[in-house]
Amino acid sequence: MRKSFRIAIAVLLTGLAEGLPVQAEGPAGAKEIPQLLRDLASDARQVRTEAEQALLKRGTELLDELPPPDLIRSPSAREAVERIRRELEEKAARESIAPSSIRLNGTKTLGAWADEIARQSGNRLHVPSKQAGESTTLDLPALPFWTALHRAGWKLDYEQAGGLPDLLPNASAEPAPADRRGLFRVEGRASRKEEVVQVRVDFVGEPRIRPLYATFADADISLSREKTESRPVSTDARREVPLSGRSPGSVTIPLIFPEGDAARLTGRFVVKAAARPLPIAFEGLHRNERIARRRGGVTVTHLRTRAAPGGEVAIRISVVYDHGGPEFESHRLWLYHNEAWLETLDGERLPATPQIESLEESNGALAFEYRFSGMPRPLDQLRFVYVVPSLIVDVPVEFRIDDLPIPNAAAN
Template sequence: MLRTRLTAGLFLLALQCLSIEALSAQPATDRPAEQKTISAQVMQLIRQLDDNQRMVRQRAELELVELGKPVLSLLPAPELISSQSVREALQRVRLQIEKRAARDSIKASRINLQGRFSLQQVLQAIARQTENQLDWTQLTESQLKQNIEVQFVETPFWKVIDEMTVKLPLTYRINGPRDQLQFQLRSDSTTETAKVQEPVCYNGPFRISIDHLQCRPLAGSEDQELLRITFLIQVEPRLRPLFLSYAARKLKAEGAKGTILPPYNPGAKYELPLGEGGKNLKFTMQWILKSGQRPKTIQVHGNLEMELAAETLPIKFRDLFHSQGAIRRRGNVSVELVEAERNEQPDSQNLTVRIALSYDYGGPAFESHRTWIYHNRAYLQDVQGKKFWLDGSSQTTLESTGKIGVLYRFTGLPGSANPDQFTYLAPTLITAAPIELSFEKLELPEPKQAAP
């Protein structure tokens, strides 16, 4: 009985902090009542995990899994549970929910919005429904107040964005380090045309377009040409792509009459990293054309695979300089705040934060995580909510079995700033997302003459 009361008490203490964060992330009129109901249900099921009857324990575990993603922020950290069997059950629950959430996260975000709204209202609805961060600070107040008619019914994110750039003189770019899609006005003098005028293919959370298509004589051959296509693949800002892999044999090009174009390097396999904050990636394929059998149009289809760090969760340390040694947990990763130090300069200040991480389990996910842990995003925040993203460097400071340490250096902060919160954004699972690519009726340009 004492053990149960102690567990529940510690759980309630952790729940108070997590509930505030969960409520602020998803505003809704009934959210407090809904959160309270789910919290009570989760607490009851956790108590049942320690029941004497096996059937009761098994049913409680299944019900926790069925509650899904909202449960993750309500589960107590393992170190707060004294019963080993309950800890193991909660670890199984957490792992199953995370895997399901990760699978769901690599599906296309969809928007439902119909009617006449201001541009700002539309952008706010898109951000809220998809969890993709949108930045419209470069647009004027009059532009944001402009009313537009929209009819989005389960419309994928990238189709919505492309439709917006057609209806309005807007263009966008992805700010990878901040995971934002930034909008700006497209002036008449801008040479860039609306993106939907490009051949484009949508698949899940990916947008693939033709960046460049070129034909030129094949060196060493009098009757063959080299068809070279450069593709641009874009990923929804909420996701963190790691690398793209594809094989030449799995990307096929054929003429209108079904003539198959042989790949220039049929045995080639490629693995392209996206790099720090990468959300856009260009990749190229080449095929051989016979000059005498040159089709007017071709179609290209095939399969690729993108490795993603899925389901990124924020881990926050408030009251930064008085929280050293504190441990926070989201998903299957625990983060300890080892040290925070401020260094004041004449007109600015630098702030160093050192953390230590550990996962509940090792394996390929953790091994992959180690190779790019220093790329994980982090930011500081003051009491007014202003964020200070990392504008310095980060480095691995220690490694041991199942643990890794990272040192973040925030440089050039305003001297008047008083950031007292550190947030580390941690992916909980690494997963491979298949991509199906398909383009129809691509017109072939005339071949460029080889240089003399």
């Protein structure tokens, strides 16, 4: 089915490139996607309008099938496709930054619970073999992702930077005060030097989100106790926190606040994140062919594969986004943390972790070589999978932590 649909898209692109409008019988909503895309080049305005509306109703899954702008010669079709892409990307962005909700009921091993969490939320977790067989019984209603983990007595460990976090039992008797309601878990800690309280904010997103960097304004972070409010040491201070892979981030904000009991910590910040990850797979590696795969405004091209004695495999790819520019260029290092692996043709993922080398780059494009060692099977029995986020989004984060302990000066 997928192969025949791709052939239809190829025929469609030929028609659009030549600017050939095609009229079709019946309402726009009943047409197949290739026909609707061709209708965008129609001479009749009503046909173009109905086709555009019908395509929008297909939802965000259509992003994977929209042709790139440079293959559309018809001005009306090209402009319509770009309008559709922008609207669907905005919708996908809104969906991607909504906090997950999971319901955990039953008795399962920790490994099976990790699979269930991934199924419900899209958050893939790794379970070390030592803990994978441990059985746990849970009866939790639908809860935000971070709240559910806390209630289940679990934590995420990020020792392997850039990889999947480990799902582990939480051995800490007193976890740090935190807001666990949103897409990001936010923890607060405080220390004091005279009248200044150093507020440390630790934050981490759900694993399905790939944070690039966070921006804080000191004036947006505050402590309060009854009618007393803190004030920032520097009202104009702004901070940018670079983030690596899915690992937690941290920032310290100095606030002027009087001594006393615990206080409420509130604040907001913005995280720039790569979202909506899409897997792109390449088979037939032994043929060493140049093959391009496109999904959601991103084109990944398999440039070559080389095998050496001893199970060494080197796979070179390039990544091109339709929209590059300064935003992409300034923070392109996040591409190093994209997941990539080899698996068998029946979907069994091989455990080898590749070495990665950046080879060349330009505006909106980057080439990588992934080197795997100790491959147990020949190339014709392997598939290379590369996961590429298709959207860069702004994630507004607001948090509130009640009863944050504030030490007095004598306690430090």
